[in-house]
Amino acid sequence: DNVPPGSLKLSDITRALVTYERTLTAPPNALDRYRAGDRSALSLAAREGLVMFRGKADCASCHLIAGQAASLTDNQFHSSGVGLAAITPALAQLASAVAHMSQAERFEKIVSDPHIAALGRYVVTLNPQDIGKFRTPSLRNVTLTAPYMHDGSIATLPQAVDIELYYRGLALGHPILLSTVEKRDLLAFLQSLSSVPDQKSTIAFTERAVKPAPVLMRARVSRVAAGMPSADHGRRQP
Numbered sequence: 379d380n381v382p383p384g385s386l387k388l389s390d391i392t393r394a395l396v397t398y399e400r401t402l403t404a405p406p407n408a409l410d411r412y413r414a415g416d417r418s419a420l421s422l423a424a425r426e427g428l429v430m431f432r433g434k435a436d437c438a439s440c441h442l443i444a445g446q447a448a449s450l451t452d453n454q455f456h457s458s459g460v461g462l463a464a465i466t467p468a469l470a471q472l473a474s475a476v477a478h479m480s481q482a483e484r485f486e487k488i489v490s491d492p493h494i495a496a497l498g499r500y501v502v503t504l505n506p507q508d509i510g511k512f513r514t515p516s517l518r519n520v521t522l523t524a525p526y527m528h529d530g531s532i533a534t535l536p537q538a539v540d541i542e543l544y545y546r547g548l549a550l551g552h553p554i555l556l557s558t559v560e561k562r563d564l565l566a567f568l569q570s571l572s573s574v575p576d577q578k579s580t581i582a583f584t585e586r587a588v589k590p591a592p593v594l595m596r597a598r599v600s601r602v603a604a605g606m607p608s609a610d611h612g613r614r615q616p
Contacts, residue, residue: 427567
């Protein structure tokens, strides 16, 4: 209320948002309690899933389990392949068009054009090696954050696991084949990462995830995942 009209800068808004977001803490989840010494915190299936997460499924190579409260991300940018198939035929033209845009134009296009959003980190750096790269998301509360992937195109967690295993297998040069039981255990582990074991909340989020996110929302999510500031900074939501 005390800010003179026209004097508010993007850096002020960013700093305010960061200060607020640092207050958004969650209680320890089952994995936190398990790593702190409570062997009963994880079910047998979740413990088997943890072994799968660290081993055969190769999830922990990007979703790191380290520190007192694991953030489950390496905070690095990787290309999973999600969304690239749709732009491959016009990839050269898209990349060239983006390279000739101003920074402001690029930042606006990534929230309005899903094809440009699919270019990922490249829209920020203009480095061809960054095409299709997005920041590894944290998996804390992953059961409550549907829809999944940087573009919100995957509706459910089991589907997201299947997609991740497929693309991870491509990156490794061999398929990652999990049995029905192994996949069930992996999902049980992912469910243990929720700090809000509220059945009603879980059901509400699951029902909302029946359909993938709208295209515009996917683009906004892609913008953040690509390492850009949110397009909604400073805008009051209805």
